[in-house]
Amino acid sequence: MDDSWKSAIGQNAPLVILSFLQTDSKIVNYNEELSSLSTLINRDINCNGLMMDTDDEGGLETDGHLSSCIAMSMGDIQPSVQLQGPDEAAIQRVAEELRYIAAQLEHNVVAQATQNLSNNVLSSTTQYWKKHLSQEVDKALRQGVCLRDLPQEQIIVALSLTLVKGVCQQAPHLLRNLFDIALDYIRRDF
Known part of the structure; x- marks a missing residue:
């Protein structure tokens, strides 16, 4: 795998x-x-990567500093991630390459795998979602996704x-949990 690709996805x-x-997407709930x-x-980015409690109202701490990041008040102004810095081009390139690969995947294999994953996610607890995702990826790869000229990691x-x-377009309320599962699943190799 290309080291710059691996570095871009691993760090970002x-x-x-x-x-x-x-x-x-024209699916309102998904977009929301x-x-x-x-x-x-x-x-998280604007607060230097620190995880924030979303229920925190912010306030003055005993040392006089605000307990929440000023960026939290700008949530309505920034509807999407604003990429900045030297990694911006690499992140956009990797995302575009992933979209290109995804476009090449055989529609019937992806549609069936998506339906299977959706059924499995909706009928199980969150702790099994990563397993279900892994199983569907493996099954789809075995069913004939033919992109032999690309590195296996990129295809996965x-x-x-x-x-x-x-799945998230079918059930938008699952987005945050599946995002975390996908992040964990992808990071296992990077």
Whole structure:
């Protein structure tokens, strides 16, 4: 695998996934969930990567500093992740490559795998979702996804994100949990 590709996705996996998922969807609930997730990711980025409690109202701490990031108040202004810095081009390139790979995947294989993943996710607890995602990716790869000229890792990431996107478009309320599952699943190799 190309080291720059691996580095871009490894260090910036949440941004790559979010960039992949952000498309011209006409599904209102999906777009709303995606916007909400983008806002949370923006908060994490703008607050130097610190995870924030979304229920925190902010306030003055005993040392005089605000307990929440100023970016949290800008959530409505920033509906999508604003990529900045030297990694922006790499993140966009990786997301575009993943979209290209996903477009090449055989429609019937992806549609069936998406339906299977959706059924499995809806009928099980969150702790099994990563297992279900892994099983569907493996099954889809065995069923004849033929992209032999591309590195297997790229195909797996593209297929994983395609399945997650398909399920989330059917059931937008699953976006945050499946985003976290996909992030964990992808990071296992990077």
